Amino acid sequence: MSIYDLALPNITAIQAYQPGKPIEELERELGISNIIKLASNENPLGPSPAVLSAMADACRDVSRYPDGNGFALKAALAKKHQLNINQVTLGNGSNDVLELLARSFVSSSDEVIFSQFAFAVYPLLIQAIGAIPVISPARDYGHDLDAMKRLITNKTKLIFIANPNNPTGTALAPEEIKDFIESISSKIIVILDEAYVEYTTQTVNTIDWLDTYPNLVITRTFSKAYGLAALRVGYSLSHIDVADIINRIRQPFNVNSFALAAAVVALMDNDYIVKTRELNDAGMQQFKLGFRSLGIDFIPSKGNFICVNVETDAGHVFEALLQQGVITRPIGSYNLPQHLRISIGQTSENERCLSALAKILELNYD
Numbered sequence: 001m002s003i004y005d006l007a008l009p010n011i012t013a014i015q016a017y018q019p020g021k022p023i024e025e026l027e028r029e030l031g032i033s034n035i036i037k038l039a040s041n042e043n044p045l046g047p048s049p050a051v052l053s054a055m056a057d058a059c060r061d062v063s064r065y066p067d068g069n070g071f072a073l074k075a076a077l078a079k080k081h082q083l084n085i086n087q088v089t090l091g092n093g094s095n096d097v098l099e100l101l102a103r104s105f106v107s108s109s110d111e112v113i114f115s116q117f118a119f120a121v122y123p124l125l126i127q128a129i130g131a132i133p134v135i136s137p138a139r140d141y142g143h144d145l146d147a148m149k150r151l152i153t154n155k156t157k158l159i160f161i162a163n164p165n166n167p168t169g170t171a172l173a174p175e176e177i178k179d180f181i182e183s184i185s186s187k188i189i190v191i192l193d194e195a196y197v198e199y200t201t202q203t204v205n206t207i208d209w210l211d212t213y214p215n216l217v218i219t220r221t222f223s224k225a226y227g228l229a230a231l232r233v234g235y236s237l238s239h240i241d242v243a244d245i246i247n248r249i250r251q252p253f254n255v256n257s258f259a260l261a262a263a264v265v266a267l268m269d270n271d272y273i274v275k276t277r278e279l280n281d282a283g284m285q286q287f288k289l290g291f292r293s294l295g296i297d298f299i300p301s302k303g304n305f306i307c308v309n310v311e312t313d314a315g316h317v318f319e320a321l322l323q324q325g326v327i328t329r330p331i332g333s334y335n336l337p338q339h340l341r342i343s344i345g346q347t348s349e350n351e352r353c354l355s356a357l358a359k360i361l362e363l364n365y366d
């Protein structure tokens, strides 16, 4: 008998999420410094001084529990998005909110639809509940809403849409998503995961749809464009009733005081978002030009990362890049064994990544 036999079979079947390799780990392994990490879609600008000072101020109250209701941050988000404060739910990263939603609405006999190549956290959450994953084939690496619609049955309880999607960077036009929601049963919860929305040029405000569709939930995060990945803070915007339901199983203090304080300040710092977008647009252009001159194919991306087809085992290329002190992300676990996902970094980091890639693939690059 093994302890594994005691655990739930749906849990032992799970392959744990593989995070990007931490810089310190590679330092330890190779004994080198000057490592760059382009592996976790983090903001290369680093934190703004205003955020650091808000966190320092929060230190004074470290012996107190955080505000379990997250009032100040929820009020700031409600104001920014012109919603009722009771439509906002905070999470320990948006992953936390995704889990609250899945646990609140999905039972083991329910089906959950998501796309091939969609964010890896969705199947993990579904497996943890023991629900039935229904994977819709991708179209051009992105979500195919028509295919998703055809997979709906009377057991479908939840549909995940990542827009833009990670790891592929593909994005749907908001109008297409709206038509999709309009066309399906309001008994199906639709989670629109907008972790990268700040990077897009999308002008339609999807939040306006919440009035019309009580089954729609929008999730966003401070981990990406807002540059607060380490703090773990994200949120959902939804109908008040959805927020009330998921709030019942939320851990009472799921967002810590530093994260709350930092996020309030970050939300007001529009300059930081503007700078972030400018740097990302320039870096995206730099990578695209670089890949084109190297003659390697990539998936056009709307996020702060880009997937390149190295036309060989991407795991080997990933390892070779590590030797050069460059951390990227192989995505073999998504069944894309020849693709590497590269986060957009600072100009000099992007340059280093491109020339290391050229050297490894023995391509001419100037």
Ligand SMILES: *Cc1c(COP(=O)(O)O)cnc(C)c1O
Binding pocket: 041, 092, 093, 094, 095, 096, 119, 162, 164, 165, 166, 193, 195, 220, 221, 222, 223, 224, 229, 232, 233, 234
């Ligand atoms: C990074 C990411 C998230 C957000 O994760 P956090 O838990 O908020 O750090 C959510 N969805 C997608 C698609 C992501 O790539």
